[in-house]
Amino acid sequence: MALRRIDPASDRAVYRQIADHLRADIESHERPPGSQLPSESSLVADYGVSRVTARRALSVLVTDGLAISEHGKGWFVRRRPPVKRLSSDRFARRHEGKAAFTVDMEANERKFSVEVIYVGQGDAPPEITSRLGLPPGTAVLVRRRRYLVEGQPTEFATSYIPLDIAAGTPIEQENPGPGGIYGRMEDHGLVFERYDEEISARMPTEDEARHLSLPAGSPVLHLVRTAVASGRVVEVCDTIMDSAAFVLFYSLPAR
Amino acid sequence: MALRRIDPASDRAVYRQIADHLRADIESHERPPGSQLPSESSLVADYGVSRVTARRALSVLVTDGLAISEHGKGWFVRRRPPVKRLSSDRFARRHEGKAAFTVDMEANERKFSVEVIYVGQGDAPPEITSRLGLPPGTAVLVRRRRYLVEGQPTEFATSYIPLDIAAGTPIEQENPGPGGIYGRMEDHGLVFERYDEEISARMPTEDEARHLSLPAGSPVLHLVRTAVASGRVVEVCDTIMDSAAFVLFYSLPAR
DNA sequence: CACGAGGACTCGTGTACACAAGTGGAATCG
């Protein structure tokens, strides 16, 4: 956090130089996560620039996911949510009848909770019905929930299950019992063959940013899991994750 | 692209309303990828706002990864690179002696090429040597390359291999021959056991954005693969990918 | 025809100012 000056001879724009100074402080942990950054007016005073330029410098850090602003309070170094590992390999997925998420959390000694947002019949988007092998517009069972790790929302998941599998079973309940919905499906004789997972990353929509309490400039991981049992797709699960909170982990046996 | 007006009674800021209009046009494909967006001055004229406000609206789209600006030319709807699937499952990875990347590309009928940037001895970062089970600062073989799909750089990968495995073998050459470096390792009697892959997403550094020709506001996928053969880690591969270009695909057998 | 100079357009960066609105502590009032 040494006193730094703008180099007027530099080709680099002034607002970028200011952002570089702050970024260096953040990356060296001289400005730790959660700490307050200089206010706009103090940057104006320290660097002799206009407020517009000071704001531009700070907004660079927001785009980089390093800082956030809070109205009326100030600018802060972004606080990273607790990092978690999602063990998606086939051995961890169904350990002792617990969901993979539970196993992951216990292995990492994290406090976590699940909020069920909605369970009931509903329409699935076309890309979901297509994965389920159903005609567009078919009603399915929708299970929407939010996962919190150490009080912080980190994951937002929606499962879509064909009604002929879910109807009249505990899958329609908020809490489907031990082993989760996969356990209930196995109770009904379904034999799981594989889980296909597709992963992409993108910037969140405003809705997603609100649901996950994400600051601007932070990407989300998007995971779509397709569960295949007894020769058919029995569930599609669409998950949006705070990318700062997750490292997905896959272990792939050779041959 | 219907003529739209600002709602002065709305709580939503003017620049956000303008951004919403443009976003709707982009998402409905009325403004297709690569097409030019209204210039700042035409937004000023059409909406009766200042240039600062017009720019603010456009910069929202940049943060969302929907638009880019080109100095002296204008603002454009971001052109998505061709989407590719990385089949990381154990069956596709080593098909007929071809690298997974080649198999993926041929399956998707994409033109692709590889630029070798550096092959030679070098230092590995501490997090890499730790994965390799080597003391910090140990020299290793570094293989750095850039993958282009349809002329567009999409992936930037660096492999780190212990010298006692690589030295004096074709692994030290730019082109290690059929089956790539894994093939040469098998030639020397190494038996592959598994590949561990860790995936995260974040905003690119400026270097990465430059190497991948990424516009601002577009996140990258970060994949670290650890290859285990004959009881030891024989390679760590660190890959940065344009997240708009990739969907990672994993097929996990049940039990 | 080839080349170069202009000029009109674009975005990039910077100034100065104004007012709205959220936050938090100090002062004041009952």
Next chain:
DNA sequence: CGATTCCACTTGTGTACACGAGTCCTCGTG
């Protein structure tokens, strides 16, 4: 003492203006 008001501070949104620099087309000259 407790509640409310007020004020100083913060960021959010908007205006108007200036100049630099990249792009691209046109026009004029040799």
